[in-house]
Amino acid sequence: MADLLLELFSEEIPARMQAGAARDLERLVVGALTDRGLLFEAAKAFYGPRRLTLVINGLPIRQPDVSEELKGPKVDAPAAAIEGFLKKSGLTREQLTVQETPKGKVYLAVIKRDGRPTADVLSEVLPECMAKLPWPKSMRWPQKSNQPVRWVRPLHSILCTLDGEIVPFTFAGIGSSNRTRGHRFLSSGFITASRFEDYARKLREAHVVLDAEERKAIIFEGVKSAAFVHGLEMIPDEGLLDEVAGLNEWPVVLIGAIEDQFMDVPAEILQTSMRTHQKYFSLRDPKTGKFANRFAVVANMVAEDGGKTIVAGNERVLRARLSDAKFFWDQDRKTKLEDRVAALGGIVFHAKLGTQLERVERIEALAGEIAEKIGADMKKAKRAARLAKADLTTGVVGEFPELQGVMGRYYALNDGEDAEVADAVRDHYKPQGPNDRVPSDKVAIAVALADKFDIISTFFAVDERPTGSGDPFALRRAALGIIRILLDNRISLLLQPLIAFGRRSLRRSSATAALKYRDEAVPYVLEEGDTSFKKFEILWLNKWGPIGDRLPTHEEILEAVLFAIPDTEPVIFVSVRNVSEDGFAPIYEVPGRLVADETQRSSVLVLSKDDTIAFFADRLKVALREKGTRHDLIDAVFSLGNEDDLVRLVARVEALQVFLKSDDGANLLVGYKRAANILKIEEKKDDQRFDEPVSLLLCTEPAEEALANALYNALPIINDAIDKENFAAAMREMSALRAPVDAFFDKVKVNADDKAVRANRLNLLGSLRATLHQVADFSKIEG
Amino acid sequence: MPKAKTFQDLILTLQNYWASKGCLILQPYDDNMGAGTFHPATTLRALGPRPWRAAFVQPSRRPKDGRYGENPNRLQHYYQYQVIMKPAPADIQDLYLDSLRAIGLDPMQHDIRFVEDDWESPTLGAWxxxxxxxxxxxxxxxxxxxxxxxxxxxxxxxxxxTYGLERLAMYIQDVEFVYDLKFNEDFRYGEVFHQAEKEFSAYNFEVADTDILFQHFKDAEKQCQELVSGNKKLALPAYDQCIKASHTFNLLDARGVISVTERAAYIARVRALAKACCEAWLETEQGRYTPRFG
Known part of the structure; x- marks a missing residue:
């Protein structure tokens, strides 16, 4: 058994790429070895600023020998065939064996292949693996090789040994060796190492901690204990810890001071500035939680003066940084948030969706609607929505976009806004991720929901959906946010009207935009250079038909936009038709997006079909999967089409899940599937649906009549229970159907000879189907 | 190692250091430009197979960064020190670290780090x-x-x-306000440049005649295109025009007369010029491969 040690030593690798590269290296090498029959005991990859290291323990020193059997022609086959087989197998006739088969005697070639030494295989596959390593960004540099390769930064040396011996190969013009280097400043010359233990020890002596996890622990403990000395504690920051561990080979924690003049700047600004620009850890008082006037910086250096110069330098840089931040903070407070709202009209939110101001106006209106529905203070909700995006025009948020909302709250309080309004300004972005807090104050909930419903409904309306590969506008996160807000706060709200609201606002604002430019030349511009359009007709779906071969008036357009189409239809609110001289010409539908000319003068908008509800269903499945909720049950309830109150929907799904786990539930599902199958076949045969009322007079069998009665009795009770949102009771009632259904299938032949009896029995099954569908679409349930 | 005590010491030390590493010590280019990378000794010489090593100070103009001489470290005119080595030597990082030692920044006393930062110049089509x-x-x-x-x-x-000379000098001299830098033992940086910062800030933001500038841009663009059209291939004169167009655009931008959408279009126009100049350069004797000693 032998151990492989591989180290790729380069110039500084970006911190964010190191862990991924180590994983990829391990995956590629392990894959290549396994493919070649080289199995091993353990593999581990390490990473740091200047090196990727891979250790594979317990490799065999040779590949296993393999023997392969090759079936040949019959013994009495023509000579040419046998010659061909010899050629193919590389054996002589004497080396062939003869095998008895049902077809007679045939030749068999047993080809033995000796396994190659592992070192040879490694020499071959390692350069291939390195060439395949997928860096997010890679570069060329001058190489002593005819076939230059790409790497993240120039590669300087390759250490590669197997069982202590160098594995010879060349990559990027660099020959492998057993040498490497230590810390850039705290060591000099080369280190020679052939085995991992030796390598790790010598690196440590040369001031390199190989394992990023160990570096993280050193930093974490170091910051903790250095803070403790000052009576402080570290504000945990996992992401920063990862990054800093990628910037150091020999982390040394130092503590610096923040000048008092900055301490009345909000802590979030100080922390973000220190984190983003300087990679400093922030500290706080463990008793009060108050942000401390000290920071922790992690140097990659044991300086001769104990770090005094380094701390002084860092304090100096921080002073300049915080002066900038303080300047913005002071400047920003000179203008009220309210007075910043108008400036949002100059910021494009999205080319198809207009400015931030238009967005704010939509959110404001929607927040008012929602506030009314959930019993929040409507005035406050609208006020908070109005101010929600105003901080985007401030200096601090310009510098640190991640402080949006947080700064809005500070400025709102500074302006003397209501505290609840200020909190809602901050919280309307929440929850930002699975670990973020969900707003619980009603005003904040109203604005947070309005913001999210607006973004989802409008982006869907202009056909900017998330795709498999990307979700640039974070619509999935918004949908999950809505789901969490509704479920965590147990708020009953119908989704569809809120989605419709966003679409309606969008149409209203684009119509208004069109009206605003009424005196400009052409109100509508088509995208594809349609110079042939001399005359226009306007058509809209609820007033189908041309209005005449003239340019439509703005009032007509506005009417079309505002009152055109039910929201769930595929919405094409305006089509422009070319009336050519020879009479009829095809209808050109404007592409499904807002089209505006360079001066933003005119617009035509076609909203795409609303499939937002299906999107929510998908998100809900993701959200509930972790709780162990079955996705098919969510589909079954969603596809009824009448349930888009998430709280109720989840209660229904949960009741259904419990029901199906019961004996009665499982059996009833079997009965349902049987009924549905029979109906499917017979309905196809007869080309009709069996959903007529059942006639008791036509029931000839007791089991048949029993089922009819059971259904007749159950239906009102089930409906009543559902109306009262008592799903457990509805399920209980369905349980009672199990016995009559089982008895029916046991005793009754559905396809009776008498036509009327047969139809009645099929109607009876149809009635069972309809009854169960009151609760969920059972056909979507798996199993 | 003694610290570079004054601003000009810093420059002289870097000049001597890079001269000793085989770099041509060139002088600043005589056109207004936003960064040392615009110097033809960088932009054009970076292309083609011929080896090249040069170092120079380049006055850099960033009209938008003017602060009327009131900001501690923002300037609309400052100095960059630029080193370019083709092909990049294998030990270029070490050469750089030695230059820090030369100006008095001892890596054993300080915490020197190489932190990811990729460079891109949309106007030069370079990265x-x-x-x-x-x-x-x-x-x-x-x-x-x-x-x-x-x-x-x-x-x-x-x-x-690229070294940002003022910032580096401020660090070495432990000065918080750029105008307090010692230029030499007798003069402060402010005495040399403060007046200019005030005047040029006013020019950049308020006074520059935008009609004239728009015309300058068009003229430079037209001239540049002509110089590389047909068989002329006058890469260097054409590139001068490209530099002028770029700086004129920066001035217009500072005057606030270019909208967000126009901005992208202007950058694309300058990039098209840069591209044409580079293409022409690759056709010249110095841009093409010709044996150096043959």
Missing amino acids: GLGWEVWCDGMEISQFTYFQQVGGFDCDPVCGEI
């Missing part, structure tokens, strides 16, 4: 991978391996180092 170099948390240099200029691959790849 490269590299780092910003930190000294005790402060960015003191930009270090880039050029991959493309004007849309053309750099082959061989060159290494480029």
Whole structure:
């Protein structure tokens, strides 16, 4: 058994790429070895600023020998065939064996292949693996090789040994060796190492901690204990810890001071500035939680003066940084948030969706609607929505976009806004991720929901959906946010009207935009250079038909936009038709997006079909999967089409899940599937649906009549229970159907000879189907 | 090692240091430009197969960064020190670190770090991978391996180092306000440049005649295009016009007369010029491969 040690030593690798590269290296090498029959005991990859290291323990020193059997022609086959087989197998006739088969005697070639030494295989596959390593960004540099390769930064040396011996190969013009280097400043010359233990020890002596996890622990403990000395504690920051561990080979924690003049700047600004620009850890008082006037910086250096110069330098840089931040903070407070709202009209939110101001106006209106529905203070909700995006025009948020909302709250309080309004300004972005807090104050909930419903409904309306590969506008996160807000706060709200609201606002604002430019030349511009359009007709779906071969008036357009189409239809609110001289010409539908000319003068908008509800269903499945909720049950309830109150929907799904786990539930599902199958076949045969009322007079069998009665009795009770949102009771009632259904299938032949009896029995099954569908679409349930 | 005590000491030390490493010590280019990378000794010489090593100070104009002489470290005119080496030597990082030692920044006393920062110039159609170099948390240099200029691959790849001289000097001299820097033992930086900062800030933001500038831009663009059209291939004069167009655009931008959408279009126009100049350069004797000693 032998151990492989591989180290790729380069110039500084970006911190964010190191862990991924180590994983990829391990995956590629392990894959290549396994493919070649080289199995091993353990593999581990390490990473740091200047090196990727891979250790594979317990490799065999040779590949296993393999023997392969090759079936040949019959013994009495023509000579040419046998010659061909010899050629193919590389054996002589004497080396062939003869095998008895049902077809007679045939030749068999047993080809033995000796396994190659592992070192040879490694020499071959390692350069291939390195060439395949997928860096997010890679570069060329001058190489002593005819076939230059790409790497993240120039590669300087390759250490590669197997069982202590160098594995010879060349990559990027660099020959492998057993040498490497230590810390850039705290060591000099080369280190020679052939085995991992030796390598790790010598690196440590040369001031390199190989394992990023160990570096993280050193930093974490170091910051903790250095803070403790000052009576402080570290504000945990996992992401920063990862990054800093990628910037150091020999982390040394130092503590610096923040000048008092900055301490009345909000802590979030100080922390973000220190984190983003300087990679400093922030500290706080463990008793009060108050942000401390000290920071922790992690140097990659044991300086001769104990770090005094380094701390002084860092304090100096921080002073300049915080002066900038303080300047913005002071400047920003000179203008009220309210007075910043108008400036949002100059910021494009999205080319198809207009400015931030238009967005704010939509959110404001929607927040008012929602506030009314959930019993929040409507005035406050609208006020908070109005101010929600105003901080985007401030200096601090310009510098640190991640402080949006947080700064809005500070400025709102500074302006003397209501505290609840200020909190809602901050919280309307929440929850930002699975670990973020969900707003619980009603005003904040109203604005947070309005913001999210607006973004989802409008982006869907202009056909900017998330795709498999990307979700640039974070619509999935918004949908999950809505789901969490509704479920965590147990708020009953119908989704569809809120989605419709966003679409309606969008149409209203684009119509208004069109009206605003009424005196400009052409109100509508088509995208594809349609110079042939001399005359226009306007058509809209609820007033189908041309209005005449003239340019439509703005009032007509506005009417079309505002009152055109039910929201769930595929919405094409305006089509422009070319009336050519020879009479009829095809209808050109404007592409499904807002089209505006360079001066933003005119617009035509076609909203795409609303499939937002299906999107929510998908998100809900993701959200509930972790709780162990079955996705098919969510589909079954969603596809009824009448349930888009998430709280109720989840209660229904949960009741259904419990029901199906019961004996009665499982059996009833079997009965349902049987009924549905029979109906499917017979309905196809007869080309009709069996959903007529059942006639008791036509029931000839007791089991048949029993089922009819059971259904007749159950239906009102089930409906009543559902109306009262008592799903457990509805399920209980369905349980009672199990016995009559089982008895029916046991005793009754559905396809009776008498036509009327047969139809009645099929109607009876149809009635069972309809009854169960009151609760969920059972056909979507798996199993 | 003694610290570079004054601003000009810093420059002289860097000049001597890079001269000793075989760099041509060139002088600043005589056109207004936003950064040392616009110097033809960088932009054009980065292309083509011929070896090249040069170092120079380049006055850099950033009209938008003017603060009327009131900001502690923002200037609309400042100095960059630029080093370009083609092909990039294998030990270029060590050469750079030695230059820090030369100016008195001892890596054994400080915390020197190479932090990911890739460089891109949309106006030059150029990009490269590299780092910003930190000294005790402060960015003191930009270090880039050029991959493309004007849309053309750099082959061989060159290494480029840019020192922000004022910022570096402020660090070495422990000065918080740029105008307090000692230029030499007798003069402060403010005595040399404060007046200019005030006047040029006013010019950049308020006074510059935008009609004239728009015309300048058009003229430069037209002249540049003509110089590389047909068989003329006058890459260097054409490139001067490209530099002028770029700076004129920066002035217009500072005057606030270019909208967000126009901005992208102007950058694309300058990039088209840069690209055409680079293409023409690759056809010249110096841009093409010709044996150096043959």
